[in-house]
Amino acid sequence: MRFYDESSAARAKRACAKLSEERFQKSTLETADSRPGLAVVGVGMMGREHLGVAHLLGRTVLRGIFDQSAQSLEAADELVATLGGEAPHHYSNLEDVFADPTVDVVIVSTPNYTHWDVVRVALKSEKALLVEKPMATRLEDALAMVKAVSNRKALFRLGMQYRFKAQYVDVFREVKALASLGAVKTISMSEYRPPFLKKVEQWNKFSRYSGGTLVEKCCHYFDLINQMAEAEPISVYASGGQAVNFLDFEYEGSPSDIDDHAFVVINYSNDIRASFTLNMFSEELYEEMVVVGEKGRAVASERSTFKRNEPSTGALQVEVSGHSHYHSQDVSYPDIIEQSGHSGATFFAQESFLNTLESRNAGQSADSATVMQGLWAMIVASAAQASIQRKAVVDIEQFLFEHGCSSLALAEFTPTTE
Ligand SMILES: NC(=O)c1ccc[n+]([C@@H]2O[C@H](COP(=O)([O-])OP(=O)(O)OC[C@H]3O[C@@H](n4cnc5c(N)ncnc54)[C@H](O)[C@@H]3O)[C@@H](O)[C@H]2O)c1
The missing domain is CATH 3.40.50.720 (NAD(P)-binding Rossmann-like Domain)
Known part of the structure; x- marks a missing residue:
């Protein structure tokens, strides 16, 4: 499943x-x-x-x-x-x-x-x-x-x-299960949002504690892009920095060092090209995944806010001739689920984990995120973070080699928990 x-x-x-x-x-x-x-x-x-x-x-x-x-x-x-x-x-x-x-x-x-x-x-x-x-x-x-x-x-x-947010569940279903777009060619994701929130001991203001913004925050988006591309990333280029947020912020004498904006380009082994845009000095939250295939374009998006007590709104648009969602269609979960956190995504992440536990005991498979999926999201995120520092394209095979690994070794590596 x-x-x-x-x-x-x-x-x-x-x-x-x-x-x-x-x-x-x-x-x-x-x-x-x-x-x-x-x-x-x-x-x-x-x-x-x-x-x-x-x-x-x-x-x-x-x-x-x-x-x-x-x-x-x-x-x-x-x-x-x-x-x-x-x-x-x-x-x-x-x-x-x-x-x-x-x-x-x-x-x-x-x-x-x-x-x-x-x-x-x-x-x-x-x-x-x-x-x-x-x-x-x-x-x-x-x-x-x-x-x-x-x-x-x-x-x-x-x-x-994030893979369990309503608009992403539905865009994946359109593209993968229903093949509405034909073969996928390009994927672009973006997130616009206000700065990082306050955390206990402010760990998210420091790359050494968070892994850097692209690892901490954006591993979600790299997971979504990887799942949509269904191939291995072969190169990553990123440009980004700290332009506006926490420039004067210090905690226990240490200045904050986290990126607040970035552009990332990812090439996959099946020739799918992907991009990711991050901006964290926006007033409101907006995220979007645009997938374009041979037959048309799908847009999954979500508007949300930290400012007002308003529910987030998810939407799906499938620009394929004759499609019922050709013009944008709202998608969301019932309020009791939406309001339980992260637009219902946490509810389904935990539900899916418990389903996996039950179905695994019954010898079946279910759909919570595996350690290998988490690892590939981490690989793209870490390569993007390295690319910003090096100001150069990061070749994934070379990057894995620098970390004592290879894609071949990973491919052979199937944890028993899969
Ligand atoms: N999946 C998502 O959408 C999502 C959203 C937010 C946060 N997160 C993740 O959840 C984790 C926690 O984030 P948060 O926002 O709750 O941060 P937080 O700072 O609000 O809470 C972290 C808590 O962990 C405690 N803690 C620290 N070290 C500990 C230890 N060794 N043992 C036990 N407790 C310890 C802290 O005292 C604090 O209460 C992070 O990994 C973060 O990336 C995920």
């Missing part, structure tokens, strides 16, 4: 049917039942979004949370109380999370620079893991993670949730 095998409307209908009154009442915060036990490591903004989604889904039982920040723990406790649950258990250290026999599933939503350290501890256990994107800040750590995960039986998936 692929994430676009059903339309966003069918996906929402199926998910809502599961959110039956009875199931919804049986909240994730109860303790005595047979659903998988859940622990969340890192309960900042994203960890709390996962807690809310877990409650909405009602398919796991919250066993506890771990974080190093008293404020984040307090905010998570408040959220759980608002949802009607008992104060969650606070683990006193990371090892205790993975030693807890009541925990089956762990969501890791700590800052990027901690992912590899947390995963190294996690891999000593057989818990199913959903690790937030990007998998690491450095490509060498991402490669090490892929190798380590390959020897493991338990499920390991990544939180590349």
